Amino acid sequence: MTEAKSGGQTVGALHGVRVVELAREPIAWAGKLLADMGADVILVEPPGGDPSRDYPPFLDDEPGEDRSLYWWHYHTSKRGVVVDLDAAAGRERFRALVATADVLLEAEPRRRLGALGLDYEDLNAIRPELVHVAVTPYGRNDPKSDLPFTDLTIMAASGPPWSCGYDDHSLPPIRGPLQGYHTACHFAVLSVLTALLHRGVGGSGQFIDVSMTAASNVSTEAASHTWLVAQRTVQRQTGRHASVLPSRETQQECADGRHANTGVPPRRPHEFAALLGWLRDLGLDAELPEAVFLEMGANWEGPFDLANIGRDDEITAIFGAGRDALKLIASKVSAREFFLGCQRSGLAVGVVNSPEEAFEDPHFRARRFQVPVYHEDLARTVVYPGAPYALKASPWTISRRAPRLGEHDAEVFEEIETR
Amino acid sequence: MAEALSSFRICDFTGQLAGAGATKWLKSFGAEVIRIEDPVREGRWDILRGAPPFVDERRGINLGGAFNSHNAGKYGITLNLRTATAKRILEQLVEVSDVVSENFAKGVMERWGFGYERLKAIKPDIVYVSNCGFGHTGPYSDFKTWGPIVQAVSGLTFTSGLPGREPAGWGYSYMDHTGAYFMAMAILLALVHRQRTGEGQWVDLACTESALSLHGPAILDWTVNGRPTRREGQPHANRSQWPPMAPHGIYPSDGDDEWVAIACRDEADWEGFAAVVGDAWCADTLFRNLDSRLASQDALDGHVGAWTVERSKFHVEELLREAGVPVSAVMKPEERIDLDASTADFGLWPTVKHAEMGAVRVDGQPVHFSETDWRITRGGPCLGEHNEEVMTRLLGFGAEDVARLEEEGVL
Numbered sequence: 142m143t144e145a146k147s148g149g150q151t152v153g154a155l156h157g158v159r160v161v162e163l164a165r166e167p168i169a170w171a172g173k174l175l176a177d178m179g180a181d182v183i184l185v186e187p188p189g190g191d192p193s194r195d196y197p198p199f200l201d202d203e204p205g206e207d208r209s210l211y212w213w214h215y216h217t218s219k220r221g222v223v224v225d226l227d228a229a230a231g232r233e234r235f236r237a238l239v240a241t242a243d244v245l246l247e248a249e250p251r252r253r254l255g256a257l258g259l260d261y262e263d264l265n266a267i268r269p270e271l272v273h274v275a276v277t278p279y280g281r282n283d284p285k286s287d288l289p290f291t292d293l294t295i296m297a298a299s300g301p302p303w304s305c306g307y308d309d310h311s312l313p314p315i316r317g318p319l320q321g322y323h324t325a326c327h328f329a330v331l332s333v334l335t336a337l338l339h340r341g342v343g344g345s346g347q348f349i350d351v352s353m354t355a356a357s358n359v360s361t362e363a364a365s366h367t368w369l370v371a372q373r374t375v376q377r378q379t380g381r382h383a384s385v386l387p388s389r390e391t392q393q394e395c396a397d398g399r400h401a402n403t404g405v406p407p408r409r410p411h412e413f414a415a416l417l418g419w420l421r422d423l424g425l426d427a428e429l430p431e432a433v434f435l436e437m438g439a440n441w442e443g444p445f446d447l448a449n450i451g452r453d454d455e456i457t458a459i460f461g462a463g464r465d466a467l468k469l470i471a472s473k474v475s476a477r478e479f480f481l482g483c484q485r486s487g488l489a490v491g492v493v494n495s496p497e498e499a500f501e502d503p504h505f506r507a508r509r510f511q512v513p514v515y516h517e518d519l520a521r522t523v524v525y526p527g528a529p530y531a532l533k534a535s536p537w538t539i540s541r542r543a544p545r546l547g548e549h550d551a552e553v554f555e556e557i558e559t560r
Numbered sequence: 561m562a563e564a565l566s567s568f569r570i571c572d573f574t575g576q577l578a579g580a581g582a583t584k585w586l587k588s589f590g591a592e593v594i595r596i597e598d599p600v601r602e603g604r605w606d607i608l609r610g611a612p613p614f615v616d617e618r619r620g621i622n623l624g625g626a627f628n629s630h631n632a633g634k635y636g637i638t639l640n641l642r643t644a645t646a647k648r649i650l651e652q653l654v655e656v657s658d659v660v661s662e663n664f665a666k667g668v669m670e671r672w673g674f675g676y677e678r679l680k681a682i683k684p685d686i687v688y689v690s691n692c693g694f695g696h697t698g699p700y701s702d703f704k705t706w707g708p709i710v711q712a713v714s715g716l717t718f719t720s721g722l723p724g725r726e727p728a729g730w731g732y733s734y735m736d737h738t739g740a741y742f743m744a745m746a747i748l749l750a751l752v753h754r755q756r757t758g759e760g761q762w763v764d765l766a767c768t769e770s771a772l773s774l775h776g777p778a779i780l781d782w783t784v785n786g787r788p789t790r791r792e793g794q795p796h797a798n799r800s801q802w803p804p805m806a807p808h809g810i811y812p813s814d815g816d817d818e819w820v821a822i823a824c825r826d827e828a829d830w831e832g833f834a835a836v837v838g839d840a841w842c843a844d845t846l847f848r849n850l851d852s853r854l855a856s857q858d859a860l861d862g863h864v865g866a867w868t869v870e871r872s873k874f875h876v877e878e879l880l881r882e883a884g885v886p887v888s889a890v891m892k893p894e895e896r897i898d899l900d901a902s903t904a905d906f907g908l909w910p911t912v913k914h915a916e917m918g919a920v921r922v923d924g925q926p927v928h929f930s931e932t933d934w935r936i937t938r939g940g941p942c943l944g945e946h947n948e949e950v951m952t953r954l955l956g957f958g959a960e961d962v963a964r965l966e967e968e969g970v971l
Contacts, residue, residue: 495790
């Protein structure tokens, strides 16, 4: 690890940290998170390349070399080399590479590196400072890690789908695509950073065992807590938290057929006042006889205790009027207008955007979330999604497009040999 | 065992899951995390403090089960920042801290007089990380969010659904968990930078942007090919787009609301699957290769579901595992926590001791470090539980000063 300033220029927080990533689909996101923060991530592929080089979507929908947008996304800011770990010369080269590295990030089958003489004990002998992060389905000590898996089966095994889906339980539970791998990657990155900080105060390198299923298992909020604490089972519901007892709908279809999430209904005087004002602006107050209760809510003094819904007539009526008013407005305006109007009234409401709708939203544009990256090989600028966090002194950046197969062989191997 | 982060002290204003989940990681690895709460509102800004699940019939702000999990091992003190004395105490605390963390709406810290410029004046190398839904700049920076709102706005709700139906979304706050992970990364990244350069900084984390960064290939398909995710036949959350696989889905199995996930990655998996099923439809030319199976996915899913529904999910698992096909029962909470030995074997559900709840299980960390592993032993703090301990040990107050300040409404 070298210093974080480079010729007086501001550089990412991980500038000078070298990471060797053994290319595998489940950890690609972790490598990208480190690389975009300035780490020198060297992506090691087998001869012929990693299979995800051939994943769709493709540039202009035409499959072919270096045309996978999937590959482009997950491997920004990395350098790429080819090493054949099944050949003695390749293993030698890999050891030489690891001897210069701070971090090894891998998701190899549980026993593969051991069989090749390249597991933590072997590498630690060459490079005691090495932080070796191994990501497997159930951890390195569990034989279940040898079972075949995909993102779908990892998520099914570890909780998320049970909680996600529709009120109608004849429809299947739902998983949010790719998020099982992403969650495991978040823990891999947290582990790398934690181990580097430990090293920074004189600590040694170490081996870190990350379980993909464990990662999702501790990321299911109430589903786990309700069982751990109260031995009760949550049930999935459309567009809202799974719950032991059914809760009221929070997803609202708007006039344009799109949806909004209404979150927590109004419960404070200024929220009732703003809602009433909006209703009047739209000329809808005459359509809602309950508007009188909004007025009461706007003038409410003292605590408005939601626990008294169903017990106190006035509180029940005011709270109900808030919900009814939102429903009426939603039926008259687009989901986007509903979102903006609610938020301007101080209500935490969200429009259900598709990814591209979110990406094009003026807010994210203003924050420069759209990041142009020049692909010199295509003489074309491609717009990528931007930073997950804005570190002002040591910023996130995409330093280069994803590597072509073996693109940096000469450069990287020369660097190793001259050390 | 040594602790990786024991040299760091966090002055922690976070709450709910999106913030408290971040400092939970730091505490698990030995950082000293001091939660600061408002005594006037009894810390109720964090709605989880008094929210279910509960261990028994008792209710109250110290008894929230999720709060206990997210705050295990942290210290808890109260500061009434409406008073000048509390503000001076906070200044002293910032002076001896490495990090100030918060997930309030924009402007709250400034209103108290503790925006980044002020924090930096107190402690020049302070790391300040704010986590709010839309960040501190931009047209929506004053908008409010919860996890489900972040998920809706960022595309995560939309992509979790079935074609022709309203979004299913997430049955929990995925972006409170994940926002917390990004926030913990941000804190650690800023600490790495400080460790190497001596320089602190402010990290502006917008949870919606963290969420939007999780849609990479879909966004490139939009920016490069102009193809939107909002299109006919999409989203189809249980199918696989990248790479294409078929069959790939969650299918009904025998029993009430029982399901099993199956994925055939390649022709070998498909052949293994077909051999186990052994029905004539498997040989239908409609399903002879990946392209044809992709073109006939609805018919294929119908056949697969008709086969799985005749069997228990664990039996399907057993049969297909034997054939080397990726498969998993859709596990219920009780199944993954109490029946799947792998979670307990990993030490995933540590029991903590809480001052009022007693012994109770919480979420552990899904990793193990060979030299500096995590430890979670103590429960979340009761309101103001560590006023005396923190004030006397760190700030040089006497026990009698603390009692007086509590009486005066400062603590």
